[in-house]
Amino acid sequence: MTVAVDRPTDSALTAPAQPPAKAPRRRPRTGRTGKNGAAYVFLTPWLIGAALLTVGPMIASLYLSFTDYDLFSAPEFIGIANYQRMVEDPRFWSAVGVTLNYVLVAAPLKLLAALAIALLLNKARRGQGFYRSAFYAPSLLGASVAVALVWRTLFANDGVVDNGLSTVGIDGGGWISNPKLSLYVLVILAIWQFGAPMVIFLAGLKQIPQDLYDASAVDGAGKLRTFWSVTVPMLSPVIFFNLVLEVINAFQAFTASYIISGGRGGPIDSTLFFTLYLYDRAFTAFDMGYASAMAWVLLVAIGIVTALIFRSSRAWVFYSGEEK
Amino acid sequence: MATIIERRPPRAAQRAKTGRSRVASIVWHVFCLALLALLLYPVAWLLGSSFKPGTEILTNMNVLPDAFTFDNYATVFEGVGGLSFWTMLGNSLLISTLAVVGNVFSCTLAAYAFARLRFRMRAPFFAFMLVTIMLPMHVVLIPQFIIFQQLGMIGTFLPLVLPKFLATEAFFVFLIVQFIKGIPRELDEAATIDGAGPYRTFGYVIFPLLTPALITTTIFSFIWSWDDFFSQLIYLNNPDTYTLQLGLRLFVDQTSASSFGPMFAMSVLAILPVVIFFAVFQRYLVDGVATSGLKG
Numbered sequence: 001m002t003v004a005v006d007r008p009t010d011s012a013l014t015a016p017a018q019p020p021a022k023a024p025r026r027r028p029r030t031g032r033t034g035k036n037g038a039a040y041v042f043l044t045p046w047l048i049g050a051a052l053l054t055v056g057p058m059i060a061s062l063y064l065s066f067t068d069y070d071l072f073s074a075p076e077f078i079g080i081a082n083y084q085r086m087v088e089d090p091r092f093w094s095a096v097g098v099t100l101n102y103v104l105v106a107a108p109l110k111l112l113a114a115l116a117i118a119l120l121l122n123k124a125r126r127g128q129g130f131y132r133s134a135f136y137a138p139s140l141l142g143a144s145v146a147v148a149l150v151w152r153t154l155f156a157n158d159g160v161v162d163n164g165l166s167t168v169g170i171d172g173g174g175w176i177s178n179p180k181l182s183l184y185v186l187v188i189l190a191i192w193q194f195g196a197p198m199v200i201f202l203a204g205l206k207q208i209p210q211d212l213y214d215a216s217a218v219d220g221a222g223k224l225r226t227f228w229s230v231t232v233p234m235l236s237p238v239i240f241f242n243l244v245l246e247v248i249n250a251f252q253a254f255t256a257s258y259i260i261s262g263g264r265g266g267p268i269d270s271t272l273f274f275t276l277y278l279y280d281r282a283f284t285a286f287d288m289g290y291a292s293a294m295a296w297v298l299l300v301a302i303g304i305v306t307a308l309i310f311r312s313s314r315a316w317v318f319y320s321g322e323e324k
Numbered sequence: 325m326a327t328i329i330e331r332r333p334p335r336a337a338q339r340a341k342t343g344r345s346r347v348a349s350i351v352w353h354v355f356c357l358a359l360l361a362l363l364l365y366p367v368a369w370l371l372g373s374s375f376k377p378g379t380e381i382l383t384n385m386n387v388l389p390d391a392f393t394f395d396n397y398a399t400v401f402e403g404v405g406g407l408s409f410w411t412m413l414g415n416s417l418l419i420s421t422l423a424v425v426g427n428v429f430s431c432t433l434a435a436y437a438f439a440r441l442r443f444r445m446r447a448p449f450f451a452f453m454l455v456t457i458m459l460p461m462h463v464v465l466i467p468q469f470i471i472f473q474q475l476g477m478i479g480t481f482l483p484l485v486l487p488k489f490l491a492t493e494a495f496f497v498f499l500i501v502q503f504i505k506g507i508p509r510e511l512d513e514a515a516t517i518d519g520a521g522p523y524r525t526f527g528y529v530i531f532p533l534l535t536p537a538l539i540t541t542t543i544f545s546f547i548w549s550w551d552d553f554f555s556q557l558i559y560l561n562n563p564d565t566y567t568l569q570l571g572l573r574l575f576v577d578q579t580s581a582s583s584f585g586p587m588f589a590m591s592v593l594a595i596l597p598v599v600i601f602f603a604v605f606q607r608y609l610v611d612g613v614a615t616s617g618l619k620g
Contacts, residue, residue: 038522039443046434046453046497049490054456057467064466071470120356125349131356133606136613138363140602143551145572146591150370152576153382153584160369160385192363199613252460255553262576275554278462283558288466295462302460 065293070286082293092294094269095277098183099251102273103305106190106253107246114194114242118201119231132202139195148189148259152176155185176260179270186256186271197242204238205231233318240317244309251302254279274298374592378585396589404590405574407566413593415560416550416567419484420597423549424542426488427496431541432534434491435500436526440512456494469558479562484555488545496541499612503537504530540612543605547598568594 040047065082067075086092121131141147154160157174165171175181208231216226232239254275257265265272265280274294282291365387372387373380374396384390400409437443438450472483491497507530515525553569560570572594575587602609 036443039437039441039446042433042437042441042522042526043443043449044433045430045489046437046491049430049487049492050449050452050456052471053468053487053490053492054459054464057464057471060467060470061463061465071473117359120352120359123352125352127353127356131360133602133610134360135363136606136610137602138367140547140598140609141367141595143548144595144598145551145553145569146370146595147366149572149575149587149591150366153588154366154369156382159382163383164385192366196613199610248458248460252462255551258553258557259573259576275462279554279557282466282469292466295460295465298460299463302458306458 061292061295064289065296067289067292069288069292071288072286075289078289082290083297085290086293086297091269091272091277095265095272095274098265098270098272099274102183102187102190102253103247103250105184106187107243107250109187110191110194110246111197111239111242113191114197115201115235115239117194118198118205121198121202122205132199136195136199139193139198142189142193143255145255145259148256151185151189151256152260177267179267182261182267182270185260186253189256190250190253197246200242201235201238204235208234236317237319240309240313244306247305247309248302251298251305370588371592374585374588376585376588378582381584381588393585396585397593399586400589400593404571404586407563407571407574409571409590409593411564412566412568412571415481415565416569416594417597419481419556419567420546420549422481422485423488424545426485427491427493427541427545428538430489430491431493431496431500432531432538434497435504436530438497439501439504440525440530441522453494453497456492457498465558472559478559479565481560481565483559484549484552488549493545493548496545499541500534500537503534507533536608539605539608543601543609544612547601550598 064075066077066079068078068081069075117135121128121135155175156162157177159174162174175185212230212234213226216230221229252275253273257271257273257276258279261267261271261276263276263280265276275298278291278294278298281287281294368387369385372389373384375392375394376384376389377391377393377395380390403409404412434453438446438453468483468487469478472478475482477483477486487493511529511533512525515529520528551569553573556567556570557573560566568590572587572590575583575590578587
């Protein structure tokens, strides 16, 4: 120590840029470049994936959407012809209609079911954990081909639902083969999977401070009033979160419509989801340019709808931390 | 806070109240159980019907079979549409297991960098990562297909597995980032004082503490990849690589009663691993959903 203090001028003269004694022996492990370097080592897999499987393909699919490409010969640039074709393609519009219909009906009903059951389970009673897991279970199974096949059989002509309804005097035939009802088979399947948003609602309900309910009781508010004035505003950030998540998911639904309609989106395109038509264009017609254009339309549509929900959230989502 | 004056209700009223709340509790349980029975009916019906003769399945709405049979399972084990059930099961298991390994490996590394290390592009990269969670896969689907085709990987498991090793399921990165942020920084600082750099801090301090987050990642990686019908449909065009999901699809075009039996038996077998995962890890599953908003 004393040596180092004694000879500051010396070291300053001989090696002006050298750090204080002892330091040169160690690598600069907390230096800026060192940590930067380590960070990029940890990030390497993600960076490769982001570049080669996300950013690159996004740019490529945007380019392909302006081309005529069948996977076998080189893509040919055709400007906005794919998008123009879309406007005149009746199947494209049925796919849009079916998907919007599904999103608008399935997502809200699923959330409503999730909220209702969450409120039901939010009573501090024995067995709450069991019920929570059990009601959640369909959410985990619903994405499988197996459950879609069950739905297909349950709602088939002369199937369990058809027969059940016949005994109470409603003779509608199979829902699967009825273009007016077939989409609702998929909607019911979506509602059936309310478990995931329900669990999120339950977690949200537990966060609401008990004081608010006490205060509301002191003020003489009834159950309904308490629900609208305490529960709903306090839960609104969670409702918002679930709504965004469910809407985005609903836009991309595929498996059930593929299985239930045998991959064709029938009868008469009544279950032709946007993703199913996109799959059909890309992998049965090999119309890759058109399918790429559809993918971009889907992206923009999801973006717009999400933005609208975010926009509207200012009016109805209440964050207790901020002043209203 | 404890200024609320507590006035104890008279005994009789109290007794009446507990009596009423007991009735309310019973009503609540009955209602919940009835709802649950309705909700789980399709699954119970699937399981029961897998033991019914094919001709009985479509019309018999009872869960329990009139005539009990194991024939459906025997048929499935002999093979479906010329494909071995065991091969399909093996393929499904292999893909899902590799997906788990890939996600745990790549997402943990990326998450540590985002949660703990400082680097110049951190904010923009992190924002980009969050955006990719919401990105519909269709917008990268076709170029990815072309890439894998150029690499000669169509008809192999690689297009399904390789992306997992590159942290493309950004959701798990986010999940683990959130988890690491909950680990006290004092632990990292103690490791630094002891002379550990970022690699050792990660290996000896952070990674061993990640178990709960990794269990959630494992469960959902497995189930999502198990059920990822769309990708399997596109990439696995070689019958030797068919998974259980693709095997089940073969039943879609068969509407004769004779196919219902094996279809249901195989359906039961195809969701069995998911059910087992659920039974073993249900705590982690449900809590994972509650804290991170997984879609399930």
